[in-house]
Amino acid sequence: MPDIRLSVNGEAIEESAEARLTLADLLRERLHLTATHLGCEQGVCGACTVLVDGVPVRSCIRFAAACDGQAVQSLEGLEHDPVMEALRAAFTRHHALQCGYCTPGMLIMARDVVLRLPDADPARIRLEMSGNLCRCTGYLGIIEAIHAVILARRG
Amino acid sequence: MKPAPFTYHRAASLEQAVALLAQGGGDTAVLSGGQSLGPMMNLRAARPSQLVDIGRLEALRGISVAEGHVRIGALSTHAAIEDGAVSGPLGRVLARVAAGIAYRAVRNAGTIGGSLAHADPAADWPAALLALDARIHLRGPGGDRAVAIDAFLAGAFETAKAADEVIVAVDVPALGPTARFGYVKFCRKPGEFAEALGAVLYDPGSAQARVVVGATGSRARRLPAAEAGLAAGLSPAAADIAALLAPVLGNPSALVLKRQTAAVHRALQEVLTDA
Amino acid sequence: MSHKGIGASIPRKEDERFLKGRGEYVGDLFRPGLLEVAFVRSPHAHARILGITRPIKGIVYTAADLAAVPPIRAQINLPGYRATEQPILADRKVLFVGQSVAMCLAKSRALAEDLSEEVGVDYEELPPVLDVADALRPDAPRLHEDRPDNLLSVLNAEAPIDAIAAAAPVHVTRHYTNARQAMAPLEGRAILAEWNDRADQLVVHVGHQNPHVFRAALAIALNLEERRIRIIAPDIGGGFGYKAPAYPEEIAVCWAAMKLHRPVRWIEDRFEHLTAGASAREISGTVHAHADAEGRILALDVDFAVNIGAYSFWPHTGAFEAVQAIGIIPGPYRIRHYRARSKTVLTNKPPQTPYRAVARPAACFMMELTIDAVARAVGKEPHEVRALNLVSAAEMPYASITGKLYDSGDYPASLRSALSAIDLPAWRLKQAAPRADGRAIGVGIAMYTEHTGISTNTFGTMGIALMPGYEQANARLTPDGDIEVAMGVQNHGQGMETTMAQVASEVLGIDPGRVRLLHGDTGLTPYSTGTYASRAMVMNGGAVAAACERLAERMRPLAAHLMQCAAHEVGFSGGRATGPGGATVGFGEIGRLWYKTPNELPPGVDPAGLDVTAGYRPEDDRGAFSYSTHVAVVAVDRDFGSVEILDYVVADDCGTRVNPMIVDGQVLGGTAQGIGTALYEECLFDASGQPKSVTLADYILPGPTEIPAIRLLPTETPSPKTRFGIKGVGEGGAIAPAPALLNAINDALRADGVELGAAPATPDRILAAIEIARGARAGAAP
Numbered sequence A: 001m002p003d004i005r006l007s008v009n010g011e012a013i014e015e016s017a018e019a020r021l022t023l024a025d026l027l028r029e030r031l032h033l034t035a036t037h038l039g040c041e042q043g044v045c046g047a048c049t050v051l052v053d054g055v056p057v058r059s060c061i062r063f064a065a066a067c068d069g070q071a072v073q074s075l076e077g078l079e080h081d082p083v084m085e086a087l088r089a090a091f092t093r094h095h096a097l098q099c100g101y102c103t104p105g106m107l108i109m110a111r112d113v114v115l116r117l118p119d120a121d122p123a124r125i126r127l128e129m130s131g132n133l134c135r136c137t138g139y140l141g142i143i144e145a146i147h148a149v150i151l152a153r154r155g
Numbered sequence B: 001m002k003p004a005p006f007t008y009h010r011a012a013s014l015e016q017a018v019a020l021l022a023q024g025g026g027d028t029a030v031l032s033g034g035q036s037l038g039p040m041m042n043l044r045a046a047r048p049s050q051l052v053d054i055g056r057l058e059a060l061r062g063i064s065v066a067e068g069h070v071r072i073g074a075l076s077t078h079a080a081i082e083d084g085a086v087s088g089p090l091g092r093v094l095a096r097v098a099a100g101i102a103y104r105a106v107r108n109a110g111t112i113g114g115s116l117a118h119a120d121p122a123a124d125w126p127a128a129l130l131a132l133d134a135r136i137h138l139r140g141p142g143g144d145r146a147v148a149i150d151a152f153l154a155g156a157f158e159t160a161k162a163a164d165e166v167i168v169a170v171d172v173p174a175l176g177p178t179a180r181f182g183y184v185k186f187c188r189k190p191g192e193f194a195e196a197l198g199a200v201l202y203d204p205g206s207a208q209a210r211v212v213v214g215a216t217g218s219r220a221r222r223l224p225a226a227e228a229g230l231a232a233g234l235s236p237a238a239a240d241i242a243a244l245l246a247p248v249l250g251n252p253s254a255l256v257l258k259r260q261t262a263a264v265h266r267a268l269q270e271v272l273t274d275a
Numbered sequence C: 001m002s003h004k005g006i007g008a009s010i011p012r013k014e015d016e017r018f019l020k021g022r023g024e025y026v027g028d029l030f031r032p033g034l035l036e037v038a039f040v041r042s043p044h045a046h047a048r049i050l051g052i053t054r055p056i057k058g059i060v061y062t063a064a065d066l067a068a069v070p071p072i073r074a075q076i077n078l079p080g081y082r083a084t085e086q087p088i089l090a091d092r093k094v095l096f097v098g099q100s101v102a103m104c105l106a107k108s109r110a111l112a113e114d115l116s117e118e119v120g121v122d123y124e125e126l127p128p129v130l131d132v133a134d135a136l137r138p139d140a141p142r143l144h145e146d147r148p149d150n151l152l153s154v155l156n157a158e159a160p161i162d163a164i165a166a167a168a169p170v171h172v173t174r175h176y177t178n179a180r181q182a183m184a185p186l187e188g189r190a191i192l193a194e195w196n197d198r199a200d201q202l203v204v205h206v207g208h209q210n211p212h213v214f215r216a217a218l219a220i221a222l223n224l225e226e227r228r229i230r231i232i233a234p235d236i237g238g239g240f241g242y243k244a245p246a247y248p249e250e251i252a253v254c255w256a257a258m259k260l261h262r263p264v265r266w267i268e269d270r271f272e273h274l275t276a277g278a279s280a281r282e283i284s285g286t287v288h289a290h291a292d293a294e295g296r297i298l299a300l301d302v303d304f305a306v307n308i309g310a311y312s313f314w315p316h317t318g319a320f321e322a323v324q325a326i327g328i329i330p331g332p333y334r335i336r337h338y339r340a341r342s343k344t345v346l347t348n349k350p351p352q353t354p355y356r357a358v359a360r361p362a363a364c365f366m367m368e369l370t371i372d373a374v375a376r377a378v379g380k381e382p383h384e385v386r387a388l389n390l391v392s393a394a395e396m397p398y399a400s401i402t403g404k405l406y407d408s409g410d411y412p413a414s415l416r417s418a419l420s421a422i423d424l425p426a427w428r429l430k431q432a433a434p435r436a437d438g439r440a441i442g443v444g445i446a447m448y449t450e451h452t453g454i455s456t457n458t459f460g461t462m463g464i465a466l467m468p469g470y471e472q473a474n475a476r477l478t479p480d481g482d483i484e485v486a487m488g489v490q491n492h493g494q495g496m497e498t499t500m501a502q503v504a505s506e507v508l509g510i511d512p513g514r515v516r517l518l519h520g521d522t523g524l525t526p527y528s529t530g531t532y533a534s535r536a537m538v539m540n541g542g543a544v545a546a547a548c549e550r551l552a553e554r555m556r557p558l559a560a561h562l563m564q565c566a567a568h569e570v571g572f573s574g575g576r577a578t579g580p581g582g583a584t585v586g587f588g589e590i591g592r593l594w595y596k597t598p599n600e601l602p603p604g605v606d607p608a609g610l611d612v613t614a615g616y617r618p619e620d621d622r623g624a625f626s627y628s629t630h631v632a633v634v635a636v637d638r639d640f641g642s643v644e645i646l647d648y649v650v651a652d653d654c655g656t657r658v659n660p661m662i663v664d665g666q667v668l669g670g671t672a673q674g675i676g677t678a679l680y681e682e683c684l685f686d687a688s689g690q691p692k693s694v695t696l697a698d699y700i701l702p703g704p705t706e707i708p709a710i711r712l713l714p715t716e717t718p719s720p721k722t723r724f725g726i727k728g729v730g731e732g733g734a735i736a737p738a739p740a741l742l743n744a745i746n747d748a749l750r751a752d753g754v755e756l757g758a759a760p761a762t763p764d765r766i767l768a769a770i771e772i773a774r775g776a777r778a779g780a781a782p
């Protein structure tokens, strides 16, 4: 049972866990941080996307033990992040969510796109978001919301 | 599904990693980005009894330029390469290949070394690096060795790497100013593995030509006859490509042959037209 | 207050919790002492169970333990239907890969899975029957050995059409298939069951669209009075019909929670969903259309089969798909001679259950591809043939040949609107010009009319366990002057926490932000058959309005007392009660008066209070018909067989739109799922019945690059039958994309001689069709 020390949403965490515990299950089952959702456990659907050392990764196919010493941020930790605040407002305005299950992963990835690709147009946004599946919305609102935030930041 | 139980070791050094692998026997696996291991273990389709995490080893990181080639550390992520970790014309080619692999959140973790070691028959790096004539650097209990990629790729999920060897780096020859690269990956949607794949390197300056078909169900393969034609600046017809592909693909269905032909043909057209 | 009632696109009230990751799904619930479940599932499509060996340690249950739990048995009054018996855990036989055989419980899912690997099941493999033709062969192995054959039901709508058909100058015959799909909500099924001694209740947290109906199912299965069961359906990560039936796994989990007196949780994972839950849309059929030389359809003769899988599901039964399809195949067209025959066939695949719009996508597929085939036969544009056959606005209300009453609408106008948005003449020019990329361009149309708000009248004669009737809602004024509304439907993405508040706002003039919705909890809400069949807004919307109106009646004398006016002079607007001469009084004042200072109330006040339940059913409840025209423009790559959607237009009419933004979202989302049906989604099985698409890497769900920026052209023709003129919209979008896209692909590949009749139009199918057509041409050449 490896002892894992990492920071989650800025807080130092120490857990002893079976090696097979994934980062997603560490967050959900141990820390009860349930914004991170499991949709496929194969890295395909994107619902479990979180930030590890600042970049989006799939928490369903990352072992918690491999995150020792790293800084993990889930949606809970980004509540006051200004980009996230803008995205939340835009998601509501553009009706970019229905059942809400894909939404946390969608937002984490959207934030990365906004920060990494300030010139992205809707076609590029679609490509960059292609690893995040939504079964409800048909994506139009999601793409429009992200584009709106990018445009607003361009000023 | 959750993975079957296993033990986890974070390797403190390359030497230790190799030693752990040598001791562990066949069911010890190296863990790099986990982007292939993770999904398989989550299906219990892979059940290593021990993982040796090499993800933090400095010796496997970094990118350096040497005489005539670029050395890419095995732990370089697809995302780093996509973002231009390798500079110059070669860097642009590699960035393009990397950007077509999986999704950004997967590319942030998945590594070039892991992809080569995994040798998925439909993966991008094996085919692209075969076209680019890469060499794979391995470290095992007996020391270091380097293997040309053509000799490294053995079959579906099979390579010349021994179970106790670790991929340390990949050398890729630099591209000359006149080099052109054609790459056509057909898949059902972005981020999916290829269903047909053509990769072509053509440098009219040095008359260098490599034509590769990937997604073969086995290892990626070169098409020497097409290479000879290309070196002479010839653009083969689709029917000729199909004739070359049929034996390489081993009795492909008409649909597979058609798609593979189109992939290789279009990759060839790309290098021959964008002068 | 600006208008936020019916017709206002206000943002959704439920968004905030989801956007902060604070939604509460079943998987987010934890309990001390929680046990997690993993099922041992059949590796064979058809086998006899010879014996089961349990591990030495660990909690494992098999059919023998659940002997007191009856099998699932769903009844329907249709001639030729006989129910199947589906054991909760397989006992004598397994009938599909993934069927649950044993249940393992441990402290974590991983440990439960470890335990499941230690259970030994001894099988004798039997030959599987996987498709309809195999299943119907006289010597086919029988799934259920007490039945004479593998037929679940035969349903025919007979009519003497042969003479008319024979006399028609134009005959078209086509064969169609729709592949089996998974519904694939992003969250799988999920349940946490626990016994609560204080309440003396089994409390079940479950992702279920119809909590009250599920309670009835559990009552039967567990032999427990309904009062001793409470179903709480919290946030649900998508339903689409998948979470409407009663499945064995949930029943097993509840049984275990009672047996162990401990909380027990099961979360269906994606692998389970794509194997055992691969369960929708597999219908194939042959259509003969007989038309005049202009393309008017004189008679339609349809013969189809539903591959229903291994069992008939509870409550609607497996026969329901055929019922739905037969009723709606003629669609928006004036078809007066119609015969339909159907077989619903049992096979060694997972039980098929209704997916968004049930069998209507297949019905629309058969009709709409046939219209295009007729257009080819008479040498006309497909839209011309449609226009010729559509029921006109002047004919409304229109009694269809299958006995449905199309209540209202202008179908030809819908077609015109969609066509003008797409600019067909311009595409026809582009189509004729050679393209640099060599791709072929095509335009395709599909139309449908959809029976929504289906209620008693439709179900009445069928005698199924779920009989929708009079929907109720409860409304009450809180002491501080806000409104609480309780309803028996469940909201899982449809935005009902917002739209139902808008209905309350419409009636009471209160800001929707001050209306709290309670739903998805049998302990707190009036009975409802739940959220399915595009009924919630029609039926529950009417009930919420009725409850708020009754509440207003109760509030009126109190407001009158406060304003010292007559009760009939009191109105409601701007979140206040209004009286003569500009007098107003806040709802908070009314609440204070009633609850906190009743001493101030006048004598003779009605003691019934400010908490009312009222119900609704349209006087004529034969349903309200939404309708739509989808037009798709595609480019087909003839080498790879891939399809790119260049443009997609939806002209949709669902009557009065309570919240247009939310309606648009339903149409967009439904259309996206339909695009999956059309081009990507298919549960593949090998010859032994092993599922081959078991992860989302193999079972392709369309992502942001596969769904185009769909353009919507909404119109509103209020239904004369329903409160506010609302028609249902939840399912519609999913109906038409497959025929629209297949028609577009066939249009693109017309020169190649290709006419595909199978969905999804995968690259393999398209390439194969091109190759076959090429071969046929070569063979035909002299």
Ligand SMILES: Cc1cc2nc3c(=O)[nH]c(=O)nc-3n(C[C@H](O)[C@H](O)[C@H](O)COP(=O)(O)OP(=O)(O)OC[C@H]3O[C@@H](n4cnc5c(N)ncnc54)[C@H](O)[C@@H]3O)c2cc1C
Pocket (backbone or CB within 6 Å): A042, A043, A044, B029, B030, B031, B032, B033, B034, B035, B036, B037, B038, B039, B054, B074, B100, B101, B102, B103, B106, B109, B110, B111, B112, B113, B114, B115, B116, B117, B118, B120, B122, B123, B124, B125, B165, B166, B167, B168, B191, B192, B193, B194
């Ligand atoms: C959703 C999804 C989509 C994908 N799409 C694509 C795609 O389109 N194209 C594509 O090419 N790939 C795709 N992949 C695979 C991805 O590229 C993986 O990252 C890569 O194949 C493995 O790299 P890794 O570092 O994650 O290796 P790991 O998963 O850690 O390891 C993979 C295998 O290689 C071994 N290994 C790893 N590193 C070394 C080393 N340095 N020396 C020796 N052995 C080693 C491991 O023991 C294991 O057997 C996809 C993956 C996912 C999850």
